[in-house]
Amino acid sequence: MEEVLAIVAIFIALPWIILHYITKWKTSATITTDDEALLEELYSLAKRLDERMDTVERLVAADNPDFKSPRLIHDREIDNEKLRELDRLLAEKKGAHQ
Template sequence: MSSLVFFFVPAVIFVGLVLPLWLVLHYISKWRSAKGLSGEDKQALETALAEVDHLEDRLRTLETILDADHPNWRDEQAVK
């Protein structure tokens, strides 16, 4: 009987206290590490933002050309 208690009590303590605490702390650390963007995600975001800036520049250039060639083009678009 004493050998059964010798193994049973530490097992109950481990399963009741140590294991849940271990699991909670493990998943908290996983959550904190996954909280931010990965390096690949950051690179993709920066590439997309650079492309947006490039397209905005092109749009401004096209509007400048249209303003020079057809000064009232904005009014004509609003009427249609």
């Protein structure tokens, strides 16, 4: 009787458990459309906030010539590369959905 239980456990229960969790892992690893919409909204909000910070820093620098921005240099090419890549990916994704 114990041998039968061991065989059932090895050949039925163990693969079932493994396949069950592989399926759970694959379904939870995907991003939903709600998540994509939230990410796009957060991205646009971050861009707007960055533009506002640039404006505030320009105004402060105009009033105080000794002001040194602790942030990244405005419109420095190396800083904008990742943003351009994100913009390109978003445009491709929107083109694919249409």
